[in-house]
Amino acid sequence: QLHINFRPQLRIADGSVDTLEALVRWNPPTYGMIPPPEFIGLAEQTDLIEPITELVLRAATQGLMVGGLTERLAVNVSARSLERSDFAKRVFAILAESGFPPDQLELEVTERALVRNAERTSYSLGQLREAGVRVSIDDFGVGYSSYQTLRILDVDRVKIDRDFVTGILVSERDRIIVASLIQLAHDLGLDVVAEGVESTHIWDALVELNCDVAQGYGIATPMVYPEMRRWLKGWAQATDEPTPPDTDDFATLSR
Numbered sequence: 302q303l304h305i306n307f308r309p310q311l312r313i314a315d316g317s318v319d320t321l322e323a324l325v326r327w328n329p330p331t332y333g334m335i336p337p338p339e340f341i342g343l344a345e346q347t348d349l350i351e352p353i354t355e356l357v358l359r360a361a362t363q364g365l366m367v368g369g370l371t372e373r374l375a376v377n378v379s380a381r382s383l384e385r386s387d388f389a390k391r392v393f394a395i396l397a398e399s400g401f402p403p404d405q406l407e408l409e410v411t412e413r414a415l416v417r418n419a420e421r422t423s424y425s426l427g428q429l430r431e432a433g434v435r436v437s438i439d440d441f442g443v444g445y446s447s448y449q450t451l452r453i454l455d456v457d458r459v460k461i462d463r464d465f466v467t468g469i470l471v472s473e474r475d476r477i478i479v480a481s482l483i484q485l486a487h488d489l490g491l492d493v494v495a496e497g498v499e500s501t502h503i504w505d506a507l508v509e510l511n512c513d514v515a516q517g518y519g520i521a522t523p524m525v526y527p528e529m530r531r532w533l534k535g536w537a538q539a540t541d542e543p544t545p546p547d548t549d550d551f552a553t554l555s556r
């Protein structure tokens with residue numbers, strides 16, 4: 302009943318595809334589609350979140366390899382998974398199994414997950430980053446320890462929460478906050494993803510603020526694997542990028 306959706310992130314400088322984010326979805330036949338916030342939080346309180354995370358990582362990496370795709374893959378990771386002493390080892394085993402390059406993988410982690418057990422988290426992330434895996438702080442700005450997170454942990458990217466991004470057209474306060482977060486990240490050598498980009502007006506505002514990457518429903522909704530392949534092909538033709546190979550035959554992700 303679990304399946305994977307993908308959502309593209311675009312580089313604002315030229316509109317090229319920067320990353321494909323893998324998202325887990327649950328569609329039980331009895332109840333219909335259940336929103337992720339309603340089951341991910343429960344799974345994080347049990348041992349179920351770990352096999353779910355490994356399912357997403359395994360299916361998504363295999364999908365990109367089978368499709369001959371070279372875009373970076375982003376996968377969300379929970380605090381519970383990061384606290385496992387063998388988490389990095391498990392990730393490396395899945396990458397070896399699928400043949401997916403570590404430097405093509407990005408793990409998205411919330412601020413809460415990063416600071417809940419900073420010492421153990423730092424150990425796991427250090428192992429992963431040493432192998433080339435990138436780390437991104439998800440929903441940056443909505444936690445209570447944003448600056449502390451940047452102080453104690455090495456990361457590669459921050460994703461500004463959509464609540465701030467969607468407000469930059471109507472709230473000068475939100476615009477100043479987003480501009481400040483982008484500048485701070487750049488000063489630290491990090492790049493920035495803006496979540497919640499739902500219109501060309503927001504895109505244009507982010508261009509002015511020198512943001513690096515954008516994602517949101519104005520770009521694309523989460524798609525199952527075959528839809529994502531067709532979207533990438535159409536986007537490549539529209540932007541004169543190399544067209545990805547014509548291989549949609551990936552049964553696990555096509556369900």
